[in-house]
Amino acid sequence: MQQMLVPIRYAYTDITAITSHFRDKLGQGGYGSVYKGVLLPGDLHVAIKMLEGNSNCNGEDFISEVSTIGRIHHVNVVRLMGFCSEEMRRALVYEYMPGGSLDKYIFSSDKEKTFSWDKLNEIALGIARGIDYLHQGCEMQILHFDIKPHNILLDSNFVPKVADFGLAKLYPRGNSFVPLSALRGTIGYIAPEMISRSFGVISSKSDVYSFGMLLLEMAGGRRNANPNAANSSQSYYPSWVYDRLTEQQVGDISPVDDMHELEKKLCIVGLWCIQMKSHDRPTMSDVIEMLEGGVDGLQMPSRPFFCDEGHVHVDDSYHLSSELTAISEEEDELFCFVLLN
Template sequence: MGLAACLSIRGALRCIMLHMFRSTFSQGNTEEHSIHLSLHWSKPSCENCEAKGKYCQLKNNGTESETECFRSNRQGHGVSRKLIVAGIVIGVLLVLFLIIGLYTVLSLKKRKKGDQKKIEGFLEDYMALRPTRYSYADIKKITDNFKKKLGQGGYGTVYKGKLSSQLVAVKVLENFKGNGEEFINEVGTIGRIHHVNVVRLVGYCADGYRRALVYEFLPNGSLEKFISSGNQSRTLGWEKLQQIAIGIAKGLNYLHQGCNQRILHFDIKPHNILLDHNFSPKVSDFGLAKLCSKDQSVVSMTTARGTIGYIAPEVFSRNYGNVSYKADVYSFGMLLIDIVGGRENVRAAEQDSSQVYFPEWMYNQLEKGEEIEIRIEKDEDTKIFK
């Protein structure tokens, strides 16, 4: 094999080893001989190839100066390099598209999760519009085992409670009358109506002999505690008192005209008017309520119901006429007199106010030509009072 073949990259190492072998044995086999290695090859003639724009190389099986032409592989390397660069760019773009797609999917998933949460919140509020039945164990949990007492009335004790994130007032019924009629009236009437001036029944408990009613919590309590002192005009102001009176009237009008069946309350009094955080009034306590059709002008009653001092005369005596929704209107009128502070004049004049029938006292005052004196500090409030 000629040394010229060593120009080939594949045969370079093989040619070097072959010439080393030949040089070694041409000097003899004795140990005293020095080994001399010399490499040389002739320069090939490449003018013809270069004229054709090609490269040249020595032929593998040719003479030492015999060459052959070939095209350069550098163009192929350039193409390969371009392909590699193109592949990298495409890979980067694919990664970017993948990231953008993943971000979009996660954003849509988050948005759908938010929408689902919004829908669930709406459904919870929607379900809350209808009273929920609770067990007695639920009532104990809601009230933290009856920890905070808000008040006590003739039919039970009221406790403060918490239902998820909503504050509630739980009335645990203790004295049952009329075979549970009060409980049925409360759930059957207030449980089906919704009005801004009527307290909302959140739920109820009828677990054996244990019964309770769960209402929305109204932080300012009943109207009675604001007017019992006689300083309601100073505490609330005449404008707020007028707004409270109008709100109560709207609530009664809804009960009488706005429902499918007319609801007669029969116990309108300051104790049963609750005030929210804005002092907006809400009619409450429907234990004595009675349903009747709107075209029914007369309501049949076997026994009187209501609170002395607020009961319409026809409710406890048929000599005054038939009972109708106007009995609530009478009670509302008595409530208005309480709101403006008129009843306080009777309490100041009589030691035992329970023995005084207030409308009779008012009638006697008017018959004698005397006015019901109400202290009004500002002249502009006189119109509201009247």
């Protein structure tokens, strides 16, 4: 029982044996490669992430933070089962998620891989509960900074689990200051304050922004940015869906009449989450309440992105660099730092 509650330390030779000499590669991420392995006895499948040698933290920090993260037990957070730390060789041993990552389902053209609106709402709630637990349910606040479909894994029953919450992201709860060295993220999901402090402090609200972008992609069944869209007004989904939800047409037919009630709810909650100023966004606890309730009680937020009265213009991607740079040129140094790192 004790072994199940804390991460087990493995030797590198154990890791090579568990992975059968790294035979079955599951994927490649920003921090290293992930391999499938089997723990004996019991034939328990695991996913082993081999961290790149240029990891920021030293051995002591690594083990200390692994110890903290290893005490996380939540149905919507992937469980850390073990680790390896031998000189520059570092590995994290996680429970294996047979359902794979969420992006394979929400961006799939295969109808067999699509979820019903009820299931999507259930998955969204699970993800929100997992993030909220990282923010408030642990001894130390854990900020993810890279919430995206690829980092949401599904078990055999399609229960979502937040994964890849990394290391060196532990902060005392209530501490609003996050050092610049902690910055990371993926273009398209990264909160504006991660690029320019003009938009607020970096905090748990930065994860809320990323979750909002994820929620909109779940609702739209597509990536938020599609520069190849036939209609330019639909190239940036958050802008398009905001207009659709707020348009008033003459007559009895509303532009949102054909939207499913749960689709509408996911979109409205997502639009609240991606407000540009961090203090205008809800907390993850608030998000859970909104997702648990009905759509009728939800008010539309303010327009949450930079644009004129028309639409956001996107070129080859939907990062906010041009808008952010134009609005706060004094932050050039910080902006360059984020782009280069």
